[in-house]
Amino acid sequence: MGIELDYTNIAAFVSKSEIDAAIESKKRLMEHLLAPVKENTDSLGWIDPNTLVNQKLLTSIQKKAEEIREKADIFVLIGVGGSNQGARALIEAMGDGKVEILYAGNNLSPKYLGKIMSRLAEKSVYVNVIAKNFATLEPGIAFRVLRHYMEQRYGLEEAARRTIATGTLNSSSLEQLGKMKGYTLLPFPLNVGGRYSVLSAVGLLPIAVAGIEIGELLKGARDEKKVIHSRIPAKNPAVIYGALRNILLAKGYRIEILSYFEPSLSYFAKWWVQLFAETEGKDGRGIYPSMCSFTEDLHSLGQYIQEGPRILFETFLNFENERAHYSLPREERDLDGFSYIEGKDFAHLNRTAFEATVGAHVEGGVPCLILNIPELTPYNMGQLFYFFEYACYVSASLLGVNPFNQPGVEAYKSKMFAALGRSVDI
Numbered sequence: 001m002g003i004e005l006d007y008t009n010i011a012a013f014v015s016k017s018e019i020d021a022a023i024e025s026k027k028r029l030m031e032h033l034l035a036p037v038k039e040n041t042d043s044l045g046w047i048d049p050n051t052l053v054n055q056k057l058l059t060s061i062q063k064k065a066e067e068i069r070e071k072a073d074i075f076v077l078i079g080v081g082g083s084n085q086g087a088r089a090l091i092e093a094m095g096d097g098k099v100e101i102l103y104a105g106n107n108l109s110p111k112y113l114g115k116i117m118s119r120l121a122e123k124s125v126y127v128n129v130i131a132k133n134f135a136t137l138e139p140g141i142a143f144r145v146l147r148h149y150m151e152q153r154y155g156l157e158e159a160a161r162r163t164i165a166t167g168t169l170n171s172s173s174l175e176q177l178g179k180m181k182g183y184t185l186l187p188f189p190l191n192v193g194g195r196y197s198v199l200s201a202v203g204l205l206p207i208a209v210a211g212i213e214i215g216e217l218l219k220g221a222r223d224e225k226k227v228i229h230s231r232i233p234a235k236n237p238a239v240i241y242g243a244l245r246n247i248l249l250a251k252g253y254r255i256e257i258l259s260y261f262e263p264s265l266s267y268f269a270k271w272w273v274q275l276f277a278e279t280e281g282k283d284g285r286g287i288y289p290s291m292c293s294f295t296e297d298l299h300s301l302g303q304y305i306q307e308g309p310r311i312l313f314e315t316f317l318n319f320e321n322e323r324a325h326y327s328l329p330r331e332e333r334d335l336d337g338f339s340y341i342e343g344k345d346f347a348h349l350n351r352t353a354f355e356a357t358v359g360a361h362v363e364g365g366v367p368c369l370i371l372n373i374p375e376l377t378p379y380n381m382g383q384l385f386y387f388f389e390y391a392c393y394v395s396a397s398l399l400g401v402n403p404f405n406q407p408g409v410e411a412y413k414s415k416m417f418a419a420l421g422r423s424v425d426i
């Protein structure tokens, strides 16, 4: 079974016939999107998870991850945006913590970097630098700092054994540097952009280092692909989600909140934000993607969602089965006033809060979509990654923007590079 989209709560905002008409009017585009796609088309390498990693590569990733899990205390993951967010999403949500994973190259704060570096002393350290285009400043210079540290501490040979470079294998500068130094090289697929790369070597090595079963993750993605590609548009949850987003945008709902009741999903939400922001925010168009971790954010943004301008809609992640349990202790006397729920499980309370939130927000004029996901497992997360990647591709295509570029990100870069004196032809 694939990811299920429950859109019954938007009946007051969008009718079934509007959705059908939106899909029907784009019939040819839909057929084109759902048709079997030639591998190796420029940016569609992610569309068939089977082509992202073959068995040989998968085995070598698993072997390297085992070595790291055995030998490392700390694994420093260097990357920014799509190069590390997918991995971080899963690591924070379900990593086993055996190896401590630190993130570098995702900002330029000296305080942050100093803190990372100060953690390394007397610990066994491995480094994975990930960059599609090694010209991005943040990961590029963080790697220079880490490279110097590793070489000084371990010597050239051992430093190389402990360094993995994930980059495009087309004579990119990272590949050349890796070859010269003798690093383990992993491929960043040429036909996959950073934000669609989590199911390739880019995400798989760090995810495996965190003890998460990458075989299951890939299986989930492959199965979700089968579901999506076998359903006609009118019954296809990814297509309906893409169509609904565009209908809601046209009605003035310009902000989408990804809402969830499991705080460890915050980095998954950040991955989702990047996916949709870089894909759709262009040509003066696009939904602004944002995120809320409930119930905590009900005590801050909850006010705005309930009563602020009616420009928001929500997409809830609903994990149907919760394995963790904790119940409220019983007391002889009701000293704190909470005895009416004593003995109740927190999982039950969290679910009650979820249902109450959807009800209140819908009543307050917020269209609410719900994605039903059986459980927070590697398999289901593989399904969810694929679902969102595909839905985002559909949604951007319906919006009429290029789903695979991000020209706007260059604006700050060129001003910064000019201020730093970088010559333009590097």
Ligand SMILES: O=P(O)(O)OC[C@H]1O[C@](O)(CO)[C@@H](O)[C@@H]1O
Residues within 6 Å of the ligand: 080, 081, 082, 083, 130, 131, 132, 133, 134, 135, 136, 139, 194, 195, 278, 406, 409
């Ligand atoms: O992998 P690279 O080339 O370091 O780029 C990292 C990130 O930078 C961006 O291009 C935006 O600056 C993202 O799309 C990408 O995921």
